Amino acid sequence: MATTSPKTTPASTVAKLGERALIAHIRSLLAMPDWVYLGPGDDAAILEQEPRTLEALTTDAFVEHVHFDRKFCPLDAVGHKALAINLSDLAAMGAKPRAALLSLVLPGELTIGDLDNLLNGLLSLANRSKITIVGGNISRSPAVPRASEQGPLIIDVAVTGNVGRRRVLTRSGARPGDEIYVTGSIGGSVVGLHSLQATLNNSKQSRFETCHTRYLWPEPRVRIGLLLGRNRIASACIDISDGLGNAVKQISEASKVGMVLDAQCLPIEQIVHDWHAEQGTDAIAETLSQGDDYELLFTMPPKYRNRLLAINGLIDNIAITKIGVVTKKCEVSIQTSKGNLDLPHGFEHFR
Amino acid sequence: MATTSPKTTPASTVAKLGERALIAHIRSLLAMPDWVYLGPGDDAAILEQEPRTLEALTTDAFVEHVHFDRKFCPLDAVGHKALAINLSDLAAMGAKPRAALLSLVLPGELTIGDLDNLLNGLLSLANRSKITIVGGNISRSPAVPRASEQGPLIIDVAVTGNVGRRRVLTRSGARPGDEIYVTGSIGGSVVGLHSLQATLNNSKQSRFETCHTRYLWPEPRVRIGLLLGRNRIASACIDISDGLGNAVKQISEASKVGMVLDAQCLPIEQIVHDWHAEQGTDAIAETLSQGDDYELLFTMPPKYRNRLLAINGLIDNIAITKIGVVTKKCEVSIQTSKGNLDLPHGFEHFR
Structure with a gap:
């Protein structure tokens, strides 16, 4: 018998x-x-470099009680999302993921089973995304003095990727007349969060499961980012994790252009509208201001529509939706049936 | 008047x-x-690659209440050390520092003055070490529920560097007959920590200021690591931040050799001996088991002694001391006036 x-x-x-x-x-x-x-x-990992490319480098921390709550976030989802938020940043640059460093700050009371769940979620996405964990660090999370609380669980990931010099997707290339597109659907993640919080006290609430999945298991749009870069059709690109409204403002500022969105065109699922109707909140305003959607927003000259159609044909089940146009006048706004709305600013830490 | x-x-x-x-x-x-x-x-930084080199990649987190205490660690020292511990890892590979990502987890109550002190310490070392902060992330540190405690301040740094293929310093190349060397002096950092803790309740204790500096402001041995790699004289190299005893064991295991240290030769300063004598502790045993010395341990065939002398001449005020020899028999031990000692295991989180 094995011991x-x-x-x-x-x-x-x-x-x-x-x-x-x-x-x-x-x-x-x-x-x-x-x-x-x-x-x-x-002491450090040593890697061969990917020839004839530029290197993309970014980091994002995923912090307990700030970005996730173990009461309703299973640890495999936590591991998945800690890597996903970093891959989404590489996707927005058109970069191919390569290597990751995994810095873990662990409360001593975390069980090996919990750690394995976290790693399973993270490594499953790493394998699918062809990114290799080449190194990392483990530190203890500080128990709180004079309180019986554990220290927070923190997963801090740094990733590298590669991108050809002429394939880099930045925020600064949008031009008047370009069309504005967004991948997938938006607004579901925040509804998922609120529904999961509510579900804690009410086990019957399962109508919003698709939103739970959007919140817990976001799928970074790595392939779409790569295809946009390789086909050189996107003039600017950004991930919308800090909110669609914020993303639009960032591209507008970096490109020195205006942007007008059409509220009717936003890819907001019916279930998201239903949630907001029940809560008495405005689905469009909330979706624009809230973040946590790991989709790409990009701009594209209209002449590339056929190429975009071809790309869309290569991607299963992910919509790419035209939601507005780039204008010369440096203002951002959204057209609704009730008139023009200003764009809210999006998620920000310490706010 | 400026506002x-x-x-x-x-x-x-x-x-x-x-x-x-x-x-x-x-x-x-x-x-x-x-x-x-x-x-x-x-969304990510984009870098040109350094031609004809390998890339070194590592990360280390610096966590309040675990690695430092703001009660006796000024924040410029905290910023300095958060980068220094990463640079020390690059040094141990013979790599030239290049780019860093800075992931900050900040309690909301941290003042801008404190943050600036932290950044000043970190950026001052970055400038001297010619490493560029190319990106990063800021997250809120979670306040503790049901306690009035702030969340911990965490500085998580990831660094990249470059090293020629034939200049990589690993742990696995030590051969029987090689000599064992260590840079600088050892044991001072832990004395500095204990003295700083004691000083909190006794403002007169300043005899150990050199040890305070060793603890608060460790100087990563980047230049020595580069010179060892470029001159190809080191057969193995490691940083001893987890303790000299542990470092010796790591090289022994990776190289499949034995190592015998001579206690008389260890570069332990008199002030460190004095501290341990006052405390009734054994300076040699404590120095071997405690960590936080950011020095390099390396092995070298004796035929390169002249080259090492030349390197030593290029480095101001940093001793390079022979402390033992590599043996065939896969055992590690230390010769003292009282006989042979086993090596202690060194610092480990959660222990």
Whole structure:
């Protein structure tokens, strides 16, 4: 009969296992492609470079009690989303994901089973996205003095990717006359969050499951970003995780153009409209100001419509919707049946 | 008269300034070299690659209440050390620092003056080390529910560097007969920590100021790492931040060799011996088991002694001390006047 160390059972904690055993445990889950000259286990990872490309580099932290709540976020979703938010940034640059560093700040009471769930969610997306975890760091999260609270669980990911010099998607290339597009559908994530919070006290509420999935398991639009870059049809691109309204403003400012959105065209699902109707809130205003949708907003000269159709044919089940036009006058607004609305500013930490 | 926004005065807080203004504030402090194709401000940074080199990539988090205590660590030292611990890892690979990502998790109550102190310490070392902050992230640190405690301040840095294929310093190349060297002096950092903690309740204790500096302002051995790699004299190299004992064990395991240290040769300063004598602790045993010395341990065939002397001549005021030899028998030990000691295991989180 095989023996299992009591330390590595799912119910044991990371504090009992200890840092070195934890690192060995995580390393055993990783496979290294041949461009990794030296993987985890030395002072730094050493990588062959991808020839004839530029390197894209970004980082995003995913912080308990700020970005997620373990009461309604399963840990495999937490691991998935911690990587997804970083991949979405690479997608918005047209970059192909390559390597990731995983910095974990773990409360000592976290169980090995919980850690494995987190890693399963993260590594499953990493494998699908062909990004390799080449290194990382584990630190203890500080228990709170004079309180019985655990320290927060934090997953801080840094990613690198590659993109050809002429394929970089920036925020600054939008020109008057370009059309404005957004991928997928929007507004579902925030409804998912509110519904999950409400579900805590009411187990019957399952009508909004598609929104729960949008909130917990966002799918970064890496392939669409790559196709937009390779086909050179997007004049500007950004991920809308801080809100569609904010994304529009960012492109407007960086490109020194105006943008007019058509509220009727926004890809907001019926279930999102239903939620807001029940809450007495305005679906369009809320969707514009709230974030957490990991979709791409991009601008494109109208002459590339056929190429965009071809790209759309390569992507299963992800809509690409025209939602407005780029204008010369440096103003951003949204046309609704009740007249023009100003754009709200979007999510911001400390607000 | 120039007007200052009350939000940007040193006494204001990061919560009052808000995420976007904070990012703009930090960006205003950064200068970009010409290989930065696109710096902070888009979804990811875009960099030209350094031709004909491998890329080194590593990350290390610096966590309040775990790695530092604001009661006796000034914030410029915190910023310095958060970068230094990462640069030390690049140094141990023989890599030249290039780009850094700065992920900050900030309690809302942190003042702008405190943040600026932290950034000053970090950017001063970055400038001296010729590493560019190309991007990053700011997140709120969660206030503790049902307690009046702030969330921890966390500085998570990821760094990249470059190293020629034949100049990579790994842990696995030590061979029997090689000599073992360590840079600088050891044991001072932990004495500095204990002395600073004691000083909190006793303002007179300043005999150990050199140790305070070792703890608060460690100087990563980037130049020595580069010189060891370029001259190809080191057969293995590691940074000893998790303890000298641990570092020796890591090289021994990776290289499949034994290592014998001579306790008499360890570069432990008199003030460190004095501290341990006063405390009734064993300076050698403590220095071997405690970490937080950002020095390099490396092995070298004896035939390169002259080259090492030449390197030593290029470096001001940093000793390079022979402390032992590599042996065939896969055991690590330390010879003392009282006989052979086993090596302790070194610092580990959750222990």
